Every structure is written in C-alpha cells, then in structure tokens.
Amino acid sequence: MEVIKAAILGFGTVGEGVYEAIQTHQQQLQNILGVEVQIAGVLIQDLEKERNIADEVLVTTNFEDILNIPDLQVVFEAIVGEDPSYSYLSQAIDKRCDIVTANKVMFATYGEKLIKKAQTQNVKIGYEATVAGGVPIIRTLAQQLQVNKVGRIQAILNGTSNFILTEMRNKELSFENALGIAQELGYAEADPTNDIGGFDAFYKLMILSSLTFGEQPDWDEVKIEGISALSNDQLEEANQNNFRYKHVAELIKEGDNISASVSPVLTDADHPLYNVEGVDNAVVIEANLAGTLTIQGPGAGKKPTASAMIEDFVHIIQSKKTSYALS
Numbered sequence: 265m266e267v268i269k270a271a272i273l274g275f276g277t278v279g280e281g282v283y284e285a286i287q288t289h290q291q292q293l294q295n296i297l298g299v300e301v302q303i304a305g306v307l308i309q310d311l312e313k314e315r316n317i318a319d320e321v322l323v324t325t326n327f328e329d330i331l332n333i334p335d336l337q338v339v340f341e342a343i344v345g346e347d348p349s350y351s352y353l354s355q356a357i358d359k360r361c362d363i364v365t366a367n368k369v370m371f372a373t374y375g376e377k378l379i380k381k382a383q384t385q386n387v388k389i390g391y392e393a394t395v396a397g398g399v400p401i402i403r404t405l406a407q408q409l410q411v412n413k414v415g416r417i418q419a420i421l422n423g424t425s426n427f428i429l430t431e432m433r434n435k436e437l438s439f440e441n442a443l444g445i446a447q448e449l450g451y452a453e454a455d456p457t458n459d460i461g462g463f464d465a466f467y468k469l470m471i472l473s474s475l476t477f478g479e480q481p482d483w484d485e486v487k488i489e490g491i492s493a494l495s496n497d498q499l500e501e502a503n504q505n506n507f508r509y510k511h512v513a514e515l516i517k518e519g520d521n522i523s524a525s526v527s528p529v530l531t532d533a534d535h536p537l538y539n540v541e542g543v544d545n546a547v548v549i550e551a552n553l554a555g556t557l558t559i560q561g562p563g564a565g566k567k568p569t570a571s572a573m574i575e576d577f578v579h580i581i582q583s584k585k586t587s588y589a590l591s
C-alpha cells in the first residue's frame with residue numbers, strides 16, 4: 265500500500281492530538297484514502313520531556329532534520345506564535361509539502377502570503393483548526409458559500425471567555441473565581457491575556473475576514489475590548505431583563521468597507537448566540553442566498569482540534585486526486 269509521510273511540528277496539546285488521531289484512525293484513513301499515513305518526524309523544543317512517540321519516529325529539535333526526511337509530503341504545524349512557524353512553513357512549501365496548521369497567531373498575519381506561495385508551488389494549505397477548533401467554519405465558508413455574498417459574521421471565537429461569562433452568570437462567581445476555574449480545568453492559559461482581552465478572537469476574526477472578503481480591515485481600526493471590565497451587577501441586571509452578555513467578534517462588509525470588532529455585546533433570547541454557553545464556540549453567517557446560518561461546537565481542545573486537522577489532511581489528499589482546490 266502507498267505510504268504518505270507526514271511530520272508534526274510541535275507536540276503539545278494539539279500536536280499530540282494529531283499524532284494520536286492518526287494512530288487511532290489509521291484504518292479509516294486507509295479506507296478513505298487507500299494509503300497508509302506514516303508520521304515520520306516530530307519537531308519539539310525540549311528533548312528531555314517524556315513523550316508517547318513510537319521509536320521509529322524521528323524526534324528532533326532541528327527543523328532541517330524534518331525537511332530532510334525523504335519523500336515528506338505533509339507537514340502538520342502546531343507550535344505557538346508567528347516565529348519560527350512562518351519560516352518553517354515557507355520552507356516546507358518550497359519543498360512542495362502540503363501544510364495543515366492550527367496556528368492562528370501566525371496565520372492571521374501570514375496566511376494570505378502562505379496561500380499565495382502554496383499556489384505557486386502547487387501545494388495545499390489546510391487551516392480549519394485556526395478558527396473555532398473542531399467547528400468546520402473554514403470549509404463551510406470556502407466551499408459551501410462560494411456563490412453566496414456574506415454581509416456579516418458574528419461569532420463567539422474564544423471558549424475561555426465564554427466559559428467565564430457563563431460561570432459568572434449561572435453561579436454568580438466573581439470574574440477572578442471563574443477565571444481560576446477555567447485555568448484549573450485547562451481551558452485558560454496560565455497567562456490568559458489573549459483569551460480574556462479579546463486578542464485570540466481578533467486573530468481568528470482576521471482569518472475569517474481574509475477568507476470571506478479576500479482582505480482584512482486595518483488592524484489599528486479594529487476595536488478590541490475584553491471581558492474583564494464586566495461586573496456581576498451588569499450580568500445580573502442583563503439577566504433580569506432576559507439579556508445575556510456574549511463576547512462577540514463581528515465582521516461587517518458594507519460596500520468596499522470592512523469593519524470589525526471584538527467586544528462584550530448584549531444579546532436577547534432570539535439572538536443565535538444567546539444560548540451558546542460554556543466553552544463552546546459559534547459562528548453566525550448572514551449570507552444573501554442561504555440566509556442566517558449558525559454553526560456551533562467545541563472551539564478548542566485536543567480531540568476537536570485534531571479532528572479539524574485530520575479532516576483537512578484528508579481533503580488535501582483527496583483534492584490531489586480530484587483537483588478539488590482547498591486553498
């Protein structure tokens with residue numbers, strides 16, 4: 265049976281999730297693709313950490329070793345931040361590898377460049393995992409709404425801030441206590457600034473803007489407001505009036521103008537985001553033919569994120585066989 269060789273950059277929550285999903289779904293992959301998928305290399309930073317990786321897999325801190333794997337076809341990227349991810353993925357594309365990434369911070373900035381570069385090298389990029397984890401929003405926009413004109417997107421794109429607002433309202437917890445629980449449960453980072461400050465949602469929103477409108481608004485003009493200034497009194501007052509605060513990332517296209525914001529928004533019971541609770545993410549798309557669509561699900565975590573990446577991988581391999589373009 266034909267073998268597809270892949271490498272994983274980063275072996276934290278997401279990288280390990282991809283590795284495990286490929287091991288546990290090898291039979292499904294073989295049934296769908298008619299190939300064996302082999303993880304040939306894993307790039308990490310710290311060689312001393314204990315990892316559950318088979319002996320035959322090359323584990324290295326040197327990206328050159330990954331690039332030198334003979335017949336490497338696919339690179340899964342799950343490291344953190346812009347650098348060196350962008351440089352690694354550029355080099356992988358130059359080597360004619362297909363890419364699947366989860367790295368939203370990098371992709372918000374360099375996604376458009378990488379997609380162009382991939383087109384020149386005739387390789388594909390999957391980036392479903394960069395926005396809303398396991399929720400298939402990228403493919404929905406890219407493939408199911410190609411003819412539709414999308415005028416507005418409203419979304420909950422950060423599970424941590426949604427969880428905190430839900431806990432504060434339901435259990436009357438202070439912001440600090442709700443954040444502490446989110447950290448204990450592994451939803452929030454030790455440094456939660458990106459989540460509660462709205463920056464994580466902002467990066468994802470910029471990726472959605474590039475995909476939906478072919479461009480991003482000027483980053484300096486995007487209002488980004490976190491949730492930490494919301495008081496229990498405000499949440500309670502809203503609740504008594506049948507409103508809920510949601511941390512909403514919004515994109516609107518009017519004429520040639522794109523406006524974007526991330527901020528706490530009061531939603532009423534008829535709003536599609538009103539009942540999106542806990543760590544769930546949701547995206548509401550207003551499309552001229554389809555109408556208003558809402559897609560909801562787990563926005564992060566090992567398995568949902570690995571699901572998005574492995575599905576991207578399958579589509580890429582299938583697209584090579586059918587000329588079905590993903591990027």
Ligand SMILES: NC(=O)c1ccc[n+]([C@@H]2O[C@H](COP(=O)([O-])OP(=O)(O)OC[C@H]3O[C@@H](n4cnc5c(N)ncnc54)[C@H](OP(=O)(O)O)[C@@H]3O)[C@@H](O)[C@H]2O)c1
Binds near residue numbers: 276309313367393397
């Ligand atoms: N966690 C989620 O639910 C989720 C969901 C969607 C998207 N993402 C995105 O996915 C990416 C990975 O997230 P994560 O939660 O898996 O992070 P993580 O648990 O912190 O793991 C990061 C991994 O990357 C490795 N790494 C970091 N910098 C590196 C470098 N310069 N060279 C080589 N390896 C490097 C680390 O190596 P060591 O193990 O040696 O330290 C670690 O294995 C991020 O971009 C994140 O935004 C995460």
